[in-house]
Amino acid sequence: MHIAFLGLGIMGQPMVMNLIQAGYTVTVWNRSPHKTTEACTAGAIKAEHPAAAAAGADVVLTMLTDTPDVEAVLFTEETGVSAGVRAGSLVIDMSTINPDDTRVFHQRLSKQGVQMLDAPVSGGDVGAAAGTLSIMVGGDAAAFAKALPIFEILGSRITHVGPSGAGQVIKACNQVCCAVNMVGLCEALALAKASGLDGQVVLDVLSGGAAQSWALEHLGAAIVADNFDPGFMVDLMQKDLGIVLNTSTDAGLSLPGVSLAHQQFGMVQENGAGTSGTQAMIHCYY
Amino acid sequence: MHIAFLGLGIMGQPMVMNLIQAGYTVTVWNRSPHKTTEACTAGAIKAEHPAAAAAGADVVLTMLTDTPDVEAVLFTEETGVSAGVRAGSLVIDMSTINPDDTRVFHQRLSKQGVQMLDAPVSGGDVGAAAGTLSIMVGGDAAAFAKALPIFEILGSRITHVGPSGAGQVIKACNQVCCAVNMVGLCEALALAKASGLDGQVVLDVLSGGAAQSWALEHLGAAIVADNFDPGFMVDLMQKDLGIVLNTSTDAGLSLPGVSLAHQQFGMVQENGAGTSGTQAMIHCYY
Numbered sequence: 186m187h188i189a190f191l192g193l194g195i196m197g198q199p200m201v202m203n204l205i206q207a208g209y210t211v212t213v214w215n216r217s218p219h220k221t222t223e224a225c226t227a228g229a230i231k232a233e234h235p236a237a238a239a240a241g242a243d244v245v246l247t248m249l250t251d252t253p254d255v256e257a258v259l260f261t262e263e264t265g266v267s268a269g270v271r272a273g274s275l276v277i278d279m280s281t282i283n284p285d286d287t288r289v290f291h292q293r294l295s296k297q298g299v300q301m302l303d304a305p306v307s308g309g310d311v312g313a314a315a316g317t318l319s320i321m322v323g324g325d326a327a328a329f330a331k332a333l334p335i336f337e338i339l340g341s342r343i344t345h346v347g348p349s350g351a352g353q354v355i356k357a358c359n360q361v362c363c364a365v366n367m368v369g370l371c372e373a374l375a376l377a378k379a380s381g382l383d384g385q386v387v388l389d390v391l392s393g394g395a396a397q398s399w400a401l402e403h404l405g406a407a408i409v410a411d412n413f414d415p416g417f418m419v420d421l422m423q424k425d426l427g428i429v430l431n432t433s434t435d436a437g438l439s440l441p442g443v444s445l446a447h448q449q450f451g452m453v454q455e456n457g458a459g460t461s462g463t464q465a466m467i468h469c470y471y
Numbered sequence: 472m473h474i475a476f477l478g479l480g481i482m483g484q485p486m487v488m489n490l491i492q493a494g495y496t497v498t499v500w501n502r503s504p505h506k507t508t509e510a511c512t513a514g515a516i517k518a519e520h521p522a523a524a525a526a527g528a529d530v531v532l533t534m535l536t537d538t539p540d541v542e543a544v545l546f547t548e549e550t551g552v553s554a555g556v557r558a559g560s561l562v563i564d565m566s567t568i569n570p571d572d573t574r575v576f577h578q579r580l581s582k583q584g585v586q587m588l589d590a591p592v593s594g595g596d597v598g599a600a601a602g603t604l605s606i607m608v609g610g611d612a613a614a615f616a617k618a619l620p621i622f623e624i625l626g627s628r629i630t631h632v633g634p635s636g637a638g639q640v641i642k643a644c645n646q647v648c649c650a651v652n653m654v655g656l657c658e659a660l661a662l663a664k665a666s667g668l669d670g671q672v673v674l675d676v677l678s679g680g681a682a683q684s685w686a687l688e689h690l691g692a693a694i695v696a697d698n699f700d701p702g703f704m705v706d707l708m709q710k711d712l713g714i715v716l717n718t719s720t721d722a723g724l725s726l727p728g729v730s731l732a733h734q735q736f737g738m739v740q741e742n743g744a745g746t747s748g749t750q751a752m753i754h755c756y757y
Contacts, residue, residue: 359676436666438665
């Protein structure tokens with residue numbers, strides 16, 4: 186099986202290395218061509234544009250930043266995936282993008298006889314390097330079955346969650362929990378600090394009961410240690426919350442907690458800390 | 472050691488039974504006297520008022536609803552604890568009340584030579600019955616050491632978190648996390664439902680990553696099962712969030728996430744579901 190991998194950023198780079206090490210033949214393309222060097226040194230073939238990469242591939246993986254990037258890589262005339270991809274191939278978009286646009290892309294490819302899965306991930310660059318990503322997959326069951334061996338190289342928790350777009354919706358739900366829970370975590374630590382309590386004691390006590398969360402344990406500890414290195418960047422969370430708010434607005438659903446989190450992260454960005462981890466929201470409070 | 476236990480509500484009732492079964496001599500008092508029947512059948516002595524209960528006790532435990540209840544039970548002239556308690560005794564308030572008032576109560580008792588600990592709990596009536604409460608204790612280390620054998624009957628996770636009031640602050644922090652995280656959980660499930668996804672699939676996928684929380688696993692499952700029985704009642708959460716907002720306002724700290732959760736729970740109360748569990752917040756969304 187020949188794979189094309191498009192988008193070798195902070196996530197795509199370690200993912201493609203895992204596929205190469207697993208023995209797959211991989212053709213790579215990236216907008217900034219120098220980022221393909223490591224993969225090519227490991228045996229990947231470099232393509233001039235997405236159409237060329239897709240031309241020889243059974244499966245085309247995309248790992249890009251946002252909806253417009255995916256649209257451009259898939260559908261740019263002459264150089265996009267759709268200009269090169271063969272009927273019978275499978276496109277798997279692992280980016281986190283808008284669910285509605287995902288469904289449109291799926292339909293457009295379908296007219297060429299090309300199947301598509303949306304398969305956004307969580308677990309960050311650490312999970313990408315370790316091959317332990319959570320992968321949330323939307324699309325046809327047959328396409329999922331075809332893709333599963335590839336997913337099993339990249340991730341450790343792989344779930345087929347529903348039809349086209351469902352993977353993106355689940356990822357959006359994931360980000361809702363993460364973003365709003367960060368508001369609660371920061372407000373708890375701010376209240377503790379204003380009352381003269383030690384943050385680590387708060388985390389230790391709260392981790393044993395109904396307030397327990399992954400964020401409390403991991404990002405709470407980072408806040409207390411004044412460590413704002415990105416596990417997941419504020420700028421990317423803001424992009425994802427934009428997707429959530431567009432999707433919910435289209436559905437006639439009001440999400441005031443997400444709106445608040447979006448505003449708080451916006452303050453972090455205004456203060457120049459958009460490339461910090463999401464735990465930098467604490468600086469809205471102290 | 473002779474214990475007075477004041478307040479035999481949904482929490483106090485199972486707690487006092489555990490103390491009696493552990494062999495302590497216990498005098499009980501409750502505002503509605505009929506609630507003392509079970510404890511008295513098990514061997515407790517019934518007192519006419521808090522002063523009478525406190526008169527013969529080495530340790531006075533209070534488990535009441537709100538700050539004014541604790542103030543009345545401790546300081547009502549002639550019948551309050553302070554009218555009967557002996558110098559050298561220890562008062563342990565296990566209610567969830569305002570930290571600032573707690574410190575004032577501590578000082579008032581101190582003038583009588585009576586020590587006080589604030590020791591609010593989490594774990595609900597299930598934890599109270601099982602003797603597995605989390606107990607967050609503020610006050611002097613010597614008083615904590617004296618109380619520890621009693622706490623070990625009542626709870627399984629006991630932490631001395633700081634000086635007088637610190638237990639109440641930590642409990643407030645706990646409620647901040649629980650309340651705001653509930654907003655995130657409800658908004659994630661609302662987004663999933665609006666997009667036609669199965670709620671249980673969302674919970675299964677999200678429980679494996681950065682969105683994981685105790686609430687997601689336990690209260691998310693209750694929402695998906697349409698089970699709104701109270702683990703913890705909306706009305707009590709609102710009381711606790713009132714304490715949080717008073718405390719933060721006094722400290723000059725703005726907590727917009729808590730304010731939002733307070734508003735959402737307020738809507739649940741307006742709709743007549745104040746005695747439901749906090750997961751009833753989902754009805755703000757669907």
